[in-house]
Amino acid sequence: MALTEPERRKLWVKAGGRCTLCKAYLLEGNLTAKEVPLGEGAHIVGQQATPGSPRGMDSDLGADDRDKAENILLACASCHTEIDKQQVTGLLTIDELTRRKLQHENQIRHQTGLTTDRRTTVLRVQGWVRGAAMELSKDTAALAVIRSSDRFPLFMPAFDQHGIEIDLRHLPGEEEGTPAYYAAGRARIDSGVKDRLYEGIRTNQVHHLSVFAIARLPLLVYLGWALDDGVPTDVYQRHRRSDDWLWPTGGQDTQFTIEPIRDEHAEATDAILITNLSGTTHLKNLPPALTTCPAFRLRVDGDTAHEDIIATPEALSFLEKAIRRFFSNLEATNKPLQRLHVFGALPVSAAVTLGRSLKAADLRPKVVLYDLTQSGYVQVMEI
Ligand SMILES: [Zn+2]
Structure with a gap:
């Protein structure tokens, strides 16, 4: 009896076309580089329960099960010959070969999955x-x-x-x-x-x-x-210019800076962050209660604020880095800070990214968010 076609296919797929033992690629000749099938099915428990069949008498596995994929190693001719030689008896046992087979098949499944998912x-x-x-x-x-x-x-x-x-x-x-x-x-x-x-x-x-x-x-x-x-x-995010969600081709990998624009009262418990990315907000238009606290500004390097300022995924990761750096510096420069009041205009992707950066900052003040209504800024949220 030999392997049926479904069992043979199972064996080849699970082994990924490589020798279970030496990992040789089993579809290419060493001498000619031609595509030649080089794999062989090597029985773990020998095909027959006779002394001439390697490991055949070391198990009471039924005759039918001996030709199932579970009992076969996909191997190159050289490895197949070696494991069946008299001289290696007792070294590469049924348990050892079974362990190698499972390890190999798991590896193939894991490694090919990593690159394709x-x-x-x-x-x-x-x-x-x-x-x-x-x-x-x-x-x-x-x-x-x-x-x-x-x-x-x-x-x-x-x-x-x-x-x-x-x-x-x-x-x-x-x-x-x-x-x-x-x-x-x-x-x-x-x-x-x-x-x-x-x-x-x-x-x-x-x-x-x-x-x-x-x-x-x-x-x-x-x-x-x-x-x-x-x-x-x-x-x-949706891009205003093209009116769709695809990143535009040829977009700029913009960089960003967060800088202090009003320094006094470094011991203050409240500070302001103005985000001038999709629009420009001025200090003088902010709530009067915050007129004396330190203020910072997020701006685009080498460009003016506009709706489509985030034009590539890279720009977004630069923004995330700038925000993370800002929060880690804040801990050093404005220790007593308890609340950071955020104003201004951010494109959708930048707003979500700001939120993600907040999660990553271990020590940070509470972030206070506002809505701009007809009667001015209204505090709506603390994170
Ligand atoms: Zn081999």
Whole structure:
């Protein structure tokens, strides 16, 4: 009897086309570099329970099971010959060969999996911006992932084949940005992240995340903070100029600086951070209660603020580095600081990235976020 075709296929797939023992590639001749099949099926427990069949009498395995893939090593001719020689008897035993086979097959599965798993779980957060619900469909997100990364979007069955969705629309108080609206928004984000994302991570379904979000700025920062910082994450945004979510071709890898613009009262418990990325905010327009505290400004190097200032994923990682550096310096320069009041204008991806950086900072003041309403700045959130 010999291996059936299904058993043979199982053996070759599991062994990854390599010799279980010396790891030789089994489809290329050493002498001619031609494609010649060089693999052989070597029995662990010999095919027959006779003295002439190596290891055949060391086990009571049934005759039928001896020709199953589980009992066969994929090996090169040289290794096959060697393990069956009389001289090695007792050295490469059934247990030892079985152990090598399992180890090899696990390695093949693990290593080939590492390089091929390019799937990313899509997280969509839909909210209202300036009184309008923005369209952000599953197809839109999938297209952006496929076209502008080397990954494939994953919409898991466990998540209704739609990825993870957090819906911030239809919450009461949206128009005015009431405290109830922000409380409800945070609760939606919390439950989406905890029940779905964390559950996906726990059950080993989420290895990489692609975030697509439309919402008011404080909720975007909160979202970034709520995400798990152990999962590699790409953050997308809609680009104003092209009106879509693909990263534009030929975008600039912009760099960023956070610098002090008002230094007095270094012992203050409150400080201001003005983010001038998608628009420009001036100190003089901020709430009067904060007029004497130290202030910092986040700005773009060598460019003026505009909506599409974050034009590449690299620019976003430069921004993240600048923010992280700022928080670690703050601990040294403004020790008594308890609250950092954040104002200004950030593109969507930058707001989420700010939130993610907050998670990473160990020692930092509370970050206070504001909404700009018709009656001025209203404090809406502390993180
Ligand atoms: Zn070999």
